[in-house]
Amino acid sequence: MPYFPKFMVISNPRPLPLTSHLFLTGVISRAQPLRQSAHGFLNRCPITDSAVRRGSPKQTWQRAGAAHRAKVAVNLKGCHISTVDMLSLTIREVSSALREGRISPTELCRKCLNRIKKTQHLNAYITVTEELALKQAQEAETRLLQGAPRGPLDGIPFAVKDNFCTENIKTTCASRMLKDYTPPYNATVVQKLLDQGAVLMGKTNMDEFAMGSGSIDGAFGPVRNPWSYAAPYREQTEAAPDSDWVVTGGSSGGSAAAVASLTSYLALGSDTGGSTRNPGALCGVVALKPTYGLLSRHGLIPLVNSMDVPGIMTRSVGDAATVLGILQGLDVRDSTTVPAPSSPTELPEDFDVKNICVGIPKEYHAPGLSEETVVQWSRVADMFERAGARVEQVSLPHTQHSIVCYHVLCHAEVASNMARFDGLEYGHRSAVDSSTAAMYASTRHEGFNDVVRGRILSGNYFLLKQNYEHYVEKAQKVRRLIADDFKRVFSSGVDVLLTPTTLTDAARYSDFTQEDNRTRSAQEDIFTQPVNMAGLPAVSVPTALSRQGLPIGLQLIGPALQDKKLLSVAQWMEQRVGFPSINDYGDSSESRNNNGMTKREQTSAV
């Protein structure tokens, strides 16, 4: 009887893990649906007609390309650019270097892979997709040699936070629950980058299921901020970097570290309460959280569905705009997506701030805000004012309640979203098999860390019939008030809001861990979180180095779907703040290796 083995077996005795068999045999992938031709609208649920669905077009990026390596090596002979210089370029710069043949995609890919090895102590990557990257680079090379690149990202190395699904590549969410989980499909945003010829270097480290603000609460260990090893910090602090390294912020700390440590030109993060902007600010990279719905969440393993957005991390605002242009727009697989605004995303080179109004929310002068950050905030505000912009103090009175509401809404949704991790269809399954309920309980106990379990517990408490009205409904009402605050300010003539991204620069790991995850999140997300409540676009722009030699970022917030205008303002600011490149201080990773302090750390990295 071939009948039984096709079922999923959920309690013992079970000779084979048949649940995973189900997926490995491709039974499911044959039934993979592709919905076509739906149009989403903000106020209506897009629907599809079953009659018009067709099969999924097989992606092409994995196909093996012909080997042209020898040829390229000859072509590029004589063009010497130092490795680190090449790696510290922006996408725009390296893209033209590729087109002009100053470097080949495979060479660039190898440089990045080497750099990943050298910076292994940062623990930025959970999985490095070396073979696949080289293959993709080879294909990009073929296209470039034929003079037919797919676009500005063809051959550009990128990294993806490990909560975006990648076909046939482990996607762990930095959790024991998904330690060995390999998705059978690509997230829409990943697929779009691959379709452009971008080269995937690997999957980046994070807080488990993106629950955290330090990138220290993942199953694969904490991420270290690359600036911990750069000259400014090391010269300012006397303590040994081995024990006094600083955190990246989080939860997309691995992605921020990847871009900052020059192993990828672009990285995807996710942003639910600031998870892209926070590490972006602390690692000195540009971090864009687009308008909710502008980028597809299909394939992003959710934290809070109504707040999650894929985030973009780059070394320049212009690069972020380029990537936004590629990733934005309707996705039939995500009913909450909206059509992209019709204007091109290329930013104007000489944006004039004369006619814009910059709002300074007074509530963002929060307790705990560092003096240095205030100084930078004022400096940039003055910069706008001197350039002729109107700078006004505004009020967002309900902002103060944002974090509390966020905790209720986030935990409630987490409890719901995490319910699927029961060990049946995928992921970790406990050996306990006395009953289905016991198997569930121990699977989830073993699979999730304390932070996730704690949020599930409190979330289920909020979702109880008798509590829903008192917690969730109230939080939703306050959420509306927070969103209305922003609406009111923007409709009063304010174009962008200028705020700090974080209270301070990055904390030492030893200090950061003095507080628990919840307290840290409450402190760290204070300036970033209200934006997610309202679904608005926001970008963190690296502004200056602190006295400690660590990056400080400022945040610009814009009205919904005004992402391009927001980035134009951000670029204007970027051009004037004079934030240094990590490369200006030499190859920190290599110099650190020379200090001979890395052996233990490197082995501890996964």
Place this chain on the structure above:
Amino acid sequence: MNKQISSILYTKASCVIRRLSTSSSRCRSQPQPRAESAPQQLVGVVGLEIHAQINSNTKLFSGSSVRFTAPPNSLVSFFDASLPGTLPVLNKRCVDAAVMTGLALSCTINRMSLFDRKHYFYADLPAGYQITQQRRPIAVDGTLTYCFLGGKKRSQVIRKTVNIKQIQLEQDSGKSLHDDLRSQTLIDLNRAGVGLMELVMEPDMSCGEEAAAAVRELQLILQALGTCQGNMSEGQLRVDANVSVHKPGEPLGIRAEVKNINSVRYLARAIDYEIQRQIDILQRGGTVQNETRAYDSKSGFMPEPNLPPLIVYEDNASLPTGIDACQAVVVETIRKVLPELPSVKRDRLVQTYGILPEHSFTLVNEDGLVDYFEAVLKVTKMGPRKVIGWVIKELLGHLKQQDMSVSQSPISPSALAELLELQETGHISSSVAGQVFQEMWKSSGKTALQIVQELDLGLVSDTAQLHSICQKVVDSNPDEVNAIRNGNKKVLNKLMGLVQKETKGRADPVLVRAILQEKTLLKSDC
């Protein structure tokens, strides 16, 4: 204190026993108030929750196919298996079906409806929650009018109405198979995510027969609409009944659920059994236990964040600019294509063909029987009131006896029409027609004419031959002839019967009567 309570309870219980001693589970449509002092009887109260699988090629939120007979786990998309990162995308067909069903049941269609998650851990619910419409369903406040045969001879059509509280769209679950021998549970996700319409019927029914009739009527409506195939044995229509008993005018009693019934017939029995069980408990002085699903009590709902509000438009004119009419659900468009509903069909049959209401009821209730009846009528001169007798008594009788459906009938409408035509044109007598029908049933493929010829069953209309047969009968029955001559006309029938016996029922009765009358020379006729 305790003593007091128990004594009160005892008194109450003893009253119940007295009052209920004659009760039965048989449906009493309206408990008649008798004399003022007469004790009131407990009556059943029945509400229904019906899950109708939407007849759609693909699932409610994914593109995988819907098929009952597919191998396990062969119709499972990434979403159906709840792979992390997958999102629901609403299937327009399912919304159209729910709106159409809502319109057929006179519901108000909500212009905006919402989706919610209902949480519970169960192995065949991969996401740990079901997407349903708890806060604001797609359709509300409808009615279902249903009929059943009642009265002493069960030939009286009794018409009743049940209120429909709401129709909500929701996902079906997968299936669990428990293998006790090897102590394992096997999960098949083929059904997981199939679109369901949950119809909630108010507790307006009082017995199994009413509930069964309501479900049967709903089944007919859904089948007429094509929104659900309605096959209960395949689980396309699943009925849960909430049953309680109370005295009319008093608050409803504690209810219990009767679940997972897979035929209309068992539904009636199960409900009546449950009513009787509850009455028996109360008679014994016990209390009915409230049996609800474990996950109902505490589990939370929350809005489904991945599906924006579902907007339904009244007509094409109300469509906002930029929305493709093909992508939108437009009530007016659906209203225009509503097919003939069973109740309308019954009225039409009564009016058009002059048949009895109970016959129209039987016709419509039986799958394909109306079409059969009308197909026969098209090709025979026999009047509908005679044809209906054939269709209901002979055809349906035979079908029922062998548990066959109309489509399985060995006698096609045209074959039956041919037979009736032979009778109608006087080629065969009605008794022979019955005989031929039996033959046709046994040896399908042979035409009525073939059978008549083979068995030599044609009417004997040869006057000379009939004269000689009649003469023989008259000669050998002098007593009867005398009786007739003395005025006992009824005896003539006996002679006619003898003639028919002689001719194996083939003699033309009109001719035979005339000849016999002539031969017995009835004085009274002279």
